[in-house]
Amino acid sequence: MAARLFIPGPSDVDDTVLRELARPQLGHRTQEFRELFASLRPGLRKLFSTGNDVLISTSSGSGLWEAAIRSCVKSKVLHAVNGAFSKKWASLSKNCAKDMAALSFQDGKPVNPQAVDKALSERDYEAFCVVHNETSTGVISDLGALSQVMKKHPDVLFFVDAVSSLGGVKIEVDGLGIDICLASSQKALALPAGIALASISRRSYLKAEAVEGRGYYFDLLELKKAYDKDETPYTPSIPHLYALRKQLDRMEAEGLEFRYKRHEEMASWVRAWAKEQGFPMFSQEGCHSPTVSCISNTKGIDFAAVKKALAGRGITVDTGYRKLNEKLAAEEKPTTFRIAHMGERTPDEIRSYLAELQKQFQVKP
Numbered sequence: 001m002a003a004r005l006f007i008p009g010p011s012d013v014d015d016t017v018l019r020e021l022a023r024p025q026l027g028h029r030t031q032e033f034r035e036l037f038a039s040l041r042p043g044l045r046k047l048f049s050t051g052n053d054v055l056i057s058t059s060s061g062s063g064l065w066e067a068a069i070r071s072c073v074k075s076k077v078l079h080a081v082n083g084a085f086s087k088k089w090a091s092l093s094k095n096c097a098k099d100m101a102a103l104s105f106q107d108g109k110p111v112n113p114q115a116v117d118k119a120l121s122e123r124d125y126e127a128f129c130v131v132h133n134e135t136s137t138g139v140i141s142d143l144g145a146l147s148q149v150m151k152k153h154p155d156v157l158f159f160v161d162a163v164s165s166l167g168g169v170k171i172e173v174d175g176l177g178i179d180i181c182l183a184s185s186q187k188a189l190a191l192p193a194g195i196a197l198a199s200i201s202r203r204s205y206l207k208a209e210a211v212e213g214r215g216y217y218f219d220l221l222e223l224k225k226a227y228d229k230d231e232t233p234y235t236p237s238i239p240h241l242y243a244l245r246k247q248l249d250r251m252e253a254e255g256l257e258f259r260y261k262r263h264e265e266m267a268s269w270v271r272a273w274a275k276e277q278g279f280p281m282f283s284q285e286g287c288h289s290p291t292v293s294c295i296s297n298t299k300g301i302d303f304a305a306v307k308k309a310l311a312g313r314g315i316t317v318d319t320g321y322r323k324l325n326e327k328l329a330a331e332e333k334p335t336t337f338r339i340a341h342m343g344e345r346t347p348d349e350i351r352s353y354l355a356e357l358q359k360q361f362q363v364k365p
């Protein structure tokens with residue numbers, strides 16, 4: 001597989017996984033389908049470290065954002081907002097006519113557990129939503145510390161967006177007491193975009209029974225009813241399920257612990273390189289993401305030009321999250337660029353990518 005995408009999703013997919021997409025189609029109400037569906041369960045439970053159901057949605061991760069909110073929240077929901085994706089999830093809750101409160105933190109900072117504790121103590125919320133790994137700023141928040149806070153508020157459901165961390169970072173769903181942990185296929189899981197996964201606790205289902213207006217496509221209870229029969233309520237993307245089966249086998253062969261270490265190793269190479277080059281990290285010290293690094297472009301490198309030059313060589317460069325950069329530029333602060341080190345990427349590929357970037361930095365316009 002040629003190294004190409006250094007953006008934080010979609011990420012490159014291994015050829016053996018891509019080939020699974022070309023299998024002949026299959027009726028989704030057949031025994032063969034049910035066997036395929038059931039075969040995914042052990043690997044998914046291991047990936048999420050959970051005994052809970054891991055539902056599969058034919059949508060991207062945003063669909064499961066909506067599923068969690070529409071199925072399990074009648075009204076009051078608290079969102080931690082520390083970047084573009086957590087902000088989008090919060091506005092989704094508002095658009096679903098929920099009584100949404102946002103607890104905001106500066107870009108580049110993690111979610112502060114004490115502030116969450118205080119906010120949850122001040123009002124009765126039904127759920128607390130947090131983005132584990134803010135892809136826009138390369139910040140990872142401490143789920144362990146947040147889980148301790150959630151234990152003090154046992155009536156509040158704990159929803160975690162692990163869209164850009166699951167598969168690259170260990171997340172012990174049951175140990176952390178996460179009610180809904182959701183992820184997209186196209187990031188650290190290195191699958192094609194088009195399905196999303198979520199572990200669902202029993203109490204999330206119980207809560208959903210009391211919520212009206214859950215709709216159909218993203219109703220967790222509809223998904224659960226079908227899941228218990230090894231089916232989906234609607235026609236799913238069967239090619240994605242074959243690909244998922246293959247990728248779960250590949251992850252098992254690599255070893256999940258090894259996979260997480262590989263992500264850490266790639267991240268530390270990038271951070272060491274940034275330091276050596278004199279670029280500060282945009283993310284706060286101690287909260288750097290293992291799957292995507294967000295770096296301050298303090299040298300005013302023309303990343304649009306770098307991107308163009310490397311595109312010609314089949315390498316896709318990330319020029320930073322657009323809205324964040326627009327905001328920083330308006331404040332006359334250095335913009336950012338990101339280096340994704342997730343999914344199939346290897347430390348060697350990262351090292352050669354960094355060397356390529358460096359060569360481009362020396363090119364005079």
Ligand SMILES: Cc1ncc(COP(=O)(O)O)c(C=O)c1O
Nearest residue numbers: 060061062085133135163164184
């Ligand atoms: C942290 C995070 N959450 C949610 C999303 C939205 O996911 P999707 O594009 O799969 O709907 C993204 C997309 O990049 C993301 O990075």
